[in-house]
Amino acid sequence: MIKKFLIERCSWILLFLFTQLLFLFIAYIDSAIPLASVGYIIFLTALIFIIFLAVRYNIETPFYKSLKDWEGSLDLAGIAEARSPFEKIVKNSLADQTARQMKIYSKNRLALEQKKDDLLSWIHEVKTPMTTMHLMIERLDDEEAKARLAYEWLRIHLLLDQQLHQKRISFIENDLHVGKVPLEPLIVKEIKNLQSWCMQKGIGFEVDLQVDEVLSDDKWMAFIIRQLLTNAVKYSEASEIIIRSRMENGQTVLEVRDYGRGIDPKDLPRIFDKGFTSTTHPDQAATGMGLYLVKKAAKSLLIQIDVKSKPGAGTTFTLIFPKQNEFVSLTSM
Incomplete structure (x- = not known):
């Protein structure tokens, strides 16, 4: 900050040095002016000027230091009190801009909330005819159709389920209810929902659960499992999908392994990015949102996700659940 202050006051310093040199020059060329006396005066004025700079530094810099450390939020409480007229202009301008941004933020937030509510309402409305359609399909005699x-x-x-959870993910902290979640009925239910797709692709499941309960939120846990199983089925053909759970270092570990086409090494670091789809096997119908939402939901549930994959040899997603004492932050939300 000292360097910046000196650069800011460079014109002052140059003006002072110029006047002092001018006095010396005049005393040098005019023999009537004693050079020693002028030198003494220059020494005193230089000392006073240095003291003046030090005082001004302590007066002026606190405001700009606080402005530099300010996080750019809508709260101006972190900015020091403005003393000089220029500082007051800066702070008043920031206050006006902040007030305008607050109004825009509130307006946009209300609009976003309205859109979210409208979409959620629409999704729930669509579920009714979807349920009716499912019942009609079940009554068909033509097995192929x-x-x-x-x-x-x-x-x-x-797709509707993914869209529903995409809109809810921003407010997941308000939607969490952590408790003991039995894995077997949850996994069996999700497998059953994918049954028609799995039969069409010749895919079976092997479930081996050494640990049958985890501490988590049942709704979001079901969503995570659903997305991982959907991905496994989507990229597999005539093979098994293995689901295992075990205890490892005092933590529950759940694995979902498929023997599908796998993930290209260059894509692996990006699979959780929003909107990312495979570069080697482009799928026009893919949204690139499934694994992104899984990562966000898992983070809120303190679940670590590890992925291992080899092209042509399948993919393994590993969920590492937190220890019980790590849920204090979640249950206190």
Whole structure:
């Protein structure tokens, strides 16, 4: 800050040095002016000027230091009190800008909330005809048509479910209810929902749960499992999907392993990025949101996600659940 202050006051310093040199020059060329006396005066004025700079530094810099450390939020409480007229202009301008931004923020937030509510309402409205459609499909006698329609129905259902959770993810902290979640019924339910798709692709499941309960939120845990199983089925063909749970270093570990086409090494670091889809096997229908939402939900639930994959050899998603005492922050939300 000292360097910046001196640069800011460079014109003052140059003006002072110029006047002192001018006095010396005049005393040098005019023999009537004693050079020693002028030198003494210059020494005193230089000392006073240095003291003046030090005093001004302590007066002026606190405001700008606080402005530099200010996080740019809408709260101006962190900015020091303005003393000089220029500082007051800066602070008043910031206050006016902040007030305008607050109004814009509130307006946009209300509009966003309204859009979210409208979309959620629409999704819930669509669920009624979707349920009716599912019942109608179940009553069909033509097994081939039944299987095709069930698959298309499932695709729509999964897209609606993903959209629903995408809108809820921003407020997940308000939607968490942490408790003991039994894994087996949750996994069996999600497998059953994917049954028509799995039969069409010749995919089976092997479930081996050494640990049958985890501390988590049942709704969001079901969503995470649903997305991982959907991905596994989507990129597999005529193979097994293995789901295992175990204890490791005092933590529950859940694995979902498929033997599908795998993930290219260059894509692996980006699979949780919003909107990212495979570069080696582009899928026009993919939204690139599934794993992004999984990562965000897992982070809120303190679940670590590890991914291992080899092209052509399948992919393994590993969920590492937190220890019980780590849930204090979650249960206190």
